[in-house]
Amino acid sequence: MITDLDARAVADDLERQIAHWLAAATTFQDAEEFASEAAWRSVESYVGIPLRRHLGVVVGELVDIGTATLALTRAAHRDATALPAAVSGVQQFRRRFTQVETTLDFFGDAVSSRTSPQLRAALQSLDALAMASMQPVLARAGSAPVPVLTYVDKGMGASILRAGIRLWAPGSINPVAAIKIVRHNLYRPTSLFHEAGHQVAALTGWVPALEASLTRALASDPQLQSMWSAWSSEIAADVFAFAHTGYASVTALYDVVGDARTILRWPIGDPHPVGWLRTLLGCAFCRQVYGHGPWDDLETAMLALFPLRQADVTVRALLERSRQRMDAIADSCLTAPIPGLDGRPIASAVDPARVSPTALAELERVAGTALWTSPHWRRTEGIRIVALAGLREAERPAEAATWVERARSWMNTGALAA
Structure with a gap:
């Protein structure tokens, strides 16, 4: 039983605790606690303004709750029956403080990754490219444009x-799409469009439609149905990246999944297709749309380096049966009717033929050297320029450093218009 003396001691300590947490929360009202003013200015107004406004509301609510909790602890001084509510209030405020801090830290770190003028320009370019990639689909679907905040971080794969x-x-x-680009793919950013594809899929009903399409294509094999349908979300994003950057997206993906320790593994619950199958699927996309080409050689190289006999015996048969039906699987992915596009496939809004090797060579011929310097080409063909640079890097490994540097220079010279 709590005595009057105990109650006063508890009430005093609760007031002390909430005073500390509330004082700490008020520092969140200064956005520079999490990123410098220069870093915040580096974010375009269509991203930075709604983001800072939203974070301001979050902090304001936290401070209001803290103020109300402080009043509860003071009431407990006068009335011991208020102690349980005060104790609960302080505990809840501690947890909410941590949740708000995590939110602010995430966006502060993202904004602060723009650590130099060159990197700031590159990420501003990626912001605009991601928005431009989504615009045709979202416009057809009647959805508003989605602001994008890209940031750079370590690791192998991007995320959103x-x-x-x-x-x-x-x-x-969340008021913006926050897309992580990893450093090794910063200047070959096909993964940007994979992540943008996740955003588009969520707004258009694409994933359930793709799952249904795969289920129909694999109707005669329930095991494959179950395996492939679980991967629908990641496959839709892969299709979106392919539609925008073609073969470049396939080679960039293989460079991420081509780890000998994991490429033939199927971890329980992983939403991504087995890396071996994911690469075969990308090559099948290319053949479906472009015919034969360098993707055939990539497939041959992967099969030679990672033969199926290296797979665990428990998944080997599933992988082989999937490989035998890969053309049908690829077709079902490319032609899945998307509800947000009135039941039409992704090609009705974003035609992958525009980034075929032939189409990109024609763009290169028509634009000449101006392709890498002209604001006009930057504004009108930015996504296809990314596809071209990635294609040339893949086709001409002896010149890879040259193409990466060309892409780096192009991205660092200024932000693209959305």
Whole structure:
């Protein structure tokens, strides 16, 4: 039983605790606690303004809750029956503080990754490229444009925190699509379009439609149905990247999944296709749309380096049966009817034929050297320029450093118009 003396001691300590947490929370009202003013200015207004406004609301709500909790602890001084509510309030505020801090830290770190003028220009270019890639599909689907904040980080693969999902702070909805680009692919950013594809898929009903399409294509093999349908979300994003950057997206993906330790493994619950199958699927996309080409050689090289006998015996048969039906699987992915596009496939809004090797060679011929310097080409063909640079890097390994440097120079010379 709590005595009057104990109650006063508890109430005093609760007031002390909440005073500390509330004082710390008020520092969040200064956005420079998480990123410099220069870093915030480096984010385009269509991203930075709604993001800072949203974060300001989140912090304001936190401070209001803290102020109310402080009042609860003071009430407990006068009335011991208020102690349980005060104790609960302080505990809840501690947890909410951590959730808000996590939200602010995430965006502060993302904004702060723009550490130099060159990197700032590159990421601004990627912001605009991602928005441009989504625009034709979202416009057809009647959805508003999605602001994009790209940031650079270590690792092998990109990721996205989609706009519209709940953030760590309770009741907080993400106002922007935050896309991580890893350093090794910063200047071959086909993964940017994979991540943008996740955002588009969420707004158009693409994933359930693709799952249904795969289920129909594999109707005679329930095991394959079950395996492939679980990968629909990642496959839709791969299709989106392919539609925008063609073969470049396939080689870039293989460079990520081509780890001898994992390429033939199927981890339980992994939403990504087995890397071996994912690469075969990308090569099948290319053959479906472009016919034969360098993707045939990539497939041959992968099969020679990672023969099926290296796979665990428990998945080997599934991998082989998938390989035998890869053309049908690829067709079902490319032709899946997307609800947001009135039941039409992705090619109705983003035609992958525009980034065929032939089409990109024609773009290169018509534009000449101006392709890499002209604001006009930057504005009108930015995504196809990324596809071209990635294609040439893949086709001409002896010149890879030259093409990476060309892409780097192009991206660092200024942001693209969306």
